[in-house]
Amino acid sequence: MNAPMPSRRNILCAIASSPLFLATRAKAGRKADFNAGLARDAGLLAFATAQAMEFAAPLSTSRGRLPADLTGVLWRNGPAEHERFGHRYGHWFDGDGMIQAFAFNGTGVTHRARILDTPKRRAESRAGRRNMPAFGTLPPNPAPILGPDDMNAANTSVLVHAGRVMALWEGGSALEVDPDTLAAKSFVAWREDLASLPFSAHPKREADGTVWNLGSPLSPRPMLLIYRIDAAGRLAAFNHIPVSPLGMVHDFIVTAKHLVALLPPFVVTPERLASSTLSFLDAHQWQPEIGTRVLTIDKNTLQVVRRHELPAGFHFHHGNGWEERDGTIQLDLCQAPNPDFVIRDFRAPMRGDLHFPSANPRYRRVALPPVGPARIEDAAPGASEFPRIDPRRTGLRHRKLFALNGPHEGTNWKLRRVVWLDLDGGAGDGWTYPPHQVPEEHIFVPRREAEGDGWLLGPFLDTRRGASGLNVFDAMHLADGPLWQGELPYPLPYALHGTFAAS
Numbered sequence: 014m015n016a017p018m019p020s021r022r023n024i025l026c027a028i029a030s031s032p033l034f035l036a037t038r039a040k041a042g043r044k045a046d047f048n049a050g051l052a053r054d055a056g057l058l059a060f061a062t063a064q065a066m067e068f069a070a071p072l073s074t075s076r077g078r079l080p081a082d083l084t085g086v087l088w089r090n091g092p093a094e095h096e097r098f099g100h101r102y103g104h105w106f107d108g109d110g111m112i113q114a115f116a117f118n119g120t121g122v123t124h125r126a127r128i129l130d131t132p133k134r135r136a137e138s139r140a141g142r143r144n145m146p147a148f149g150t151l152p153p154n155p156a157p158i159l160g161p162d163d164m165n166a167a168n169t170s171v172l173v174h175a176g177r178v179m180a181l182w183e184g185g186s187a188l189e190v191d192p193d194t195l196a197a198k199s200f201v202a203w204r205e206d207l208a209s210l211p212f213s214a215h216p217k218r219e220a221d222g223t224v225w226n227l228g229s230p231l232s233p234r235p236m237l238l239i240y241r242i243d244a245a246g247r248l249a250a251f252n253h254i255p256v257s258p259l260g261m262v263h264d265f266i267v268t269a270k271h272l273v274a275l276l277p278p279f280v281v282t283p284e285r286l287a288s289s290t291l292s293f294l295d296a297h298q299w300q301p302e303i304g305t306r307v308l309t310i311d312k313n314t315l316q317v318v319r320r321h322e323l324p325a326g327f328h329f330h331h332g333n334g335w336e337e338r339d340g341t342i343q344l345d346l347c348q349a350p351n352p353d354f355v356i357r358d359f360r361a362p363m364r365g366d367l368h369f370p371s372a373n374p375r376y377r378r379v380a381l382p383p384v385g386p387a388r389i390e391d392a393a394p395g396a397s398e399f400p401r402i403d404p405r406r407t408g409l410r411h412r413k414l415f416a417l418n419g420p421h422e423g424t425n426w427k428l429r430r431v432v433w434l435d436l437d438g439g440a441g442d443g444w445t446y447p448p449h450q451v452p453e454e455h456i457f458v459p460r461r462e463a464e465g466d467g468w469l470l471g472p473f474l475d476t477r478r479g480a481s482g483l484n485v486f487d488a489m490h491l492a493d494g495p496l497w498q499g500e501l502p503y504p505l506p507y508a509l510h511g512t513f514a515a516s
């Protein structure tokens with residue numbers, strides 16, 4: 014006798030209430046080891062825990078003049094509370110998130126930041142210890158997890174849409190944040206039955222205000238979730254697509270007619286996810302024989318309409334994608350040969366070892382023809398990460414990709430040069446940070462009509478001063494160095510992503 018087919022609502026409820034990430038033996042970091050490392054190498058200050066729950070200060074000008082017509086808020090987010098109750102996380106991506114707002118009023122910039130007191134963090138406050146599983150670390154005697162948001166650290170990016178500011182994670186819901194106090198409010202449910210489902214950290218906004226996003230729940234059944242949010246912030250369409258095996262799906266691209274998701278062969282099995290000895294990261298296995306699967310999804314039906322395959326590789330981030338007249342989809346990404354840098358390198362700084370020996374991601378270009386095999390090739394020399402485009406080119410042919418770039422070789426933090434890359438042939442303009450400054454992702458803000466005519470905003474940590482700062486570049490003239498540079502009186506943990514909301 015056949016079992017009754019579960020309804021879509023039942024499937025989604027099961028995902029939302031499933032004990033997803035129960036345990037790990039992934040080691041915590043050791044505070045003493047970290048402090049010893051910090052005494053040797055000031056660059057580790059980027060991975061130190063935030064020195065306060067809240068920060069607020071004006072930036073003092075150390076170079077140049079601030080453009081008067083650059084007004085709005087640069088929002089940032091990243092793992093910031095790496096240590097709490099004497100417990101230091103073992104992976105960079107574990108720490109509780111800290112949201113930051115750099116407010117530009119035309120004459121100056123003020124900074125505010127606040128650790129997000131999520132339900133996960135509040136539960137640990139009540140327990141008086143770290144007791145929730147994190148991305149790569151499990152604390153001793155972890156509490157049971159009833160749904161993804163029980164361990165949601167809200168530490169990866171920010172979405173500002175339809176009047177709401179939201180802190181994004183990858184494995185759970187968006188967290189609404191009060192834009193004035195920066196206090197955590199509540200998780201966003203795009204529809205009642207979608208509460209607590211993953212809403213990833215790289216949503217894409219089109220010119221008409223439509224926001225697209227993916228989610229990738231892995232248990233009890235792995236699937237891709239597709240969200241279309243309208244300009245008013247309402248869910249306009251949703252679908253779930255079973256995909257097995259599946260692992261983290263961090264980013265995707267949108268074109269005029271399609272969404273494209275590249276699935277690295279870094280995947281989990283239900284058995285490993287349910288294990289009491291593996292972290293969420295450690296539940297993943299590298300299976301290069303699967304290759305990189307490419308799913309092209311129709312934006313109207315939200316169904317998969319094309320499948321391609323590429324050689325195995327691991328990536329977090331795309332820049333953009335677009336469609337040629339013949340239906341070929343072109344896209345770019347920052348791809349490494351394998352996920353070693355996530356598994357190994359991003360754990361090392363948590364125990365005081367600032368070395369990144371793994372092969373870093375290269376900027377690469379992919380062509381997906383309507384018929385025939387997919388192609389992939391290198392598009393720029395060296396290692397590249399944190400790709401950003403002029404947001405007005407989302408889904409359209411882009412010529413400039415802003416990124417952090419550096420040599421592929423070496424074992425230190427390599428991404429010291431801010432560049433724009435030409436998808437058709439390598440590096441364009443760029444500026445290299447001095448050795449005592451560690452740049453974060455740089456975000457483009459449009460000024461005039463032409464692609465790339467605008468500013469590039471980049472926070473950095475100055476290890477010589479032991480404090481953070483912010484650069485504003487003319488994005489058309491990076492080699493000239495910052496137009497303006499501001500200094501903060503305190504250091505900030507290295508943030509991952511953000512967005513600029515103009516005013």
Ligand SMILES: [Fe+2]
Pocket residue numbers: 214215263329330509510
């Ligand atoms: Fe990311």
